[in-house]
Amino acid sequence: MHLADFIESHLDLLVADWISFARRLTDDSQDLSDDELKDLAAQLMLAIAADLRAPHLNIGRIATLHAGRFAGPATISRVARGHAEERHRHGFTLDQMVAEFRAMRVSVTRRWTTHAEDNLATTLDELVRFNEALDQALSESIAHYTTQLSRTRDMFAGVIAHDLRSPVQAIAMSAQALRQVRMNPDTTLKLLGRIEVACTRLRLLINDVLDFARTRLGDILPMNLQPASFRDIVLRAIDEVSASTPGLRIRKQLGDDNAMGCFDEQRLTQVVVNLLMNAVQHGDARAEIAVDLGREDDGFALAVSNHGQTLPPDVLATVFDPLRRGAQDASAARVGKGVGLGLYIVREIVRAHGGRVEMQSGDGVTTVRFWLPADDARVSPPPFLPPLPETPASEPEF
CATH class of the missing domain: 1.10.490.70 (Histidine kinase N-terminal domain)
Known part of the structure; x- marks a missing residue:
């Protein structure tokens, strides 16, 4: 033959x-x-x-x-x-x-x-x-x-430089204005608020870049699993994003259950903050963001939804890959919306907890939903997540 x-x-x-x-x-x-x-x-x-x-x-x-x-x-x-x-x-x-x-x-x-x-x-x-x-x-x-x-590598360096420039410039200009001797107290508070927002953006960017480097070098994200309330973690993340995003409207439906489990509180807060910031950056600013938490399949499920552009299937297939948004659209306006690591970091942290994450988009609504196991289900997450509820959403970071 x-x-x-x-x-x-x-x-x-x-x-x-x-x-x-x-x-x-x-x-x-x-x-x-x-x-x-x-x-x-x-x-x-x-x-x-x-x-x-x-x-x-x-x-x-x-x-x-x-x-x-x-x-x-x-x-x-x-x-x-x-x-x-x-x-x-x-x-x-x-x-x-x-x-x-x-x-x-x-x-x-x-x-x-x-x-x-x-x-x-x-x-x-x-x-x-x-x-x-x-x-x-x-x-x-x-x-x-x-x-x-x-x-x-070239695109990554360019996007990082672009994303760092904006908050650093905001801090520098605000600090320069604060040096003026006679300044209205309200103006001072406003400038301090700008500095706080810029520092938050820098912190999130630096955290994402460090985690990206660690995972791409083959390291496992370190997890410090301790008994904690998932509900409290979500509330803390909402407060953090709300403090740095004036005018943000969030409809939260978290129930009365504290959703107790073993979580890395810092990492899980990072997940929820990334999802909320993703919704803020790519959603309709006039619409509220929906956050829903509940028990599901021997674990806990959280969905973050907001109105915006419906995403095609080819985008949904790669949305959790790092740098995909920047690679697909390198225009300055789009690049300024983020380095494209947020959803990738979300996926890695959720996986490190033994969970799963997915995104669905339709009729101008995009929802990112992730599932975390309860202690007795940590070794066997469900193979597929059930259909998402009809709640608002937007174009994600990719």
Whole structure:
């Protein structure tokens, strides 16, 4: 059996090998579904099979490949670039991505050995062509991955600088005004309020950046789980955001249950503050934000909703990925709304508590909802969250 025929007829088996290996490389933060892994693997293997059937470009092919001048079938290039983009978006390292190609090479060659032609020359020729095609895909993926990495770093630095400039400027101008000798007490209080708001923005930004760096370096967010009231944590977060956001209207429905459990109060406050700030930044300023807390599935569920633009499915699919908003819309007006880490940090903290988080959007309403387990359910969060209630919401930070 020719290698191209083997790849096509045993595609499911080879893809299963790919998925099994990729799963050993990943952790919970790299949330690629089996369907995503399957599609990428199948597309690449079918592209290589098509290349094996194409006319043989044997003269100087390997030399030009290693010289970086090889221009093979566009299908392999396109699939390889798409593979690199997905791996970069889901937090794979370059070493992990390269390891996937090594695993594919071993899987295909070992399994095909028992089906190869008796003609040794033909077998060797097909193996050489397969390795050339796979090396082309690997080369394309590495090049595209490094390009994406450089763009992300540059964009991240630019967004951080932009977001830091505004609160620092507000603090500097307010401090300069306070140096005036004869100032109205009301004006003084107003300027001090601006400084407090700016400091809050700086603190939130710094916390998000530090947590982002920690998770991307492979560290687990440290959790200090202590008995605490989820309801009190939510109220404290609402007070914090309300103090720094004049005119904010929040409709809260928290019930009479204190929702006692083991939580990291500081981290969980950070989650609720991030969700509220996300709703403030991307919601309709004229509409109130809804905060609903209740018991659900042996745990506690909190939903933060506000009016705003309905989000399409492709945005919802990546909304918890870091820097997605900045990457999709790099205009100064949009960049000024945040570095794009808030929802990513929310997801990581919720996961560290053993919970789940999701977003739904429709009819001008967007809701972020997360579930945390009670003490006796901490090891087994429910596989899916139930449908969200009809409550107001907005465009999130992505």
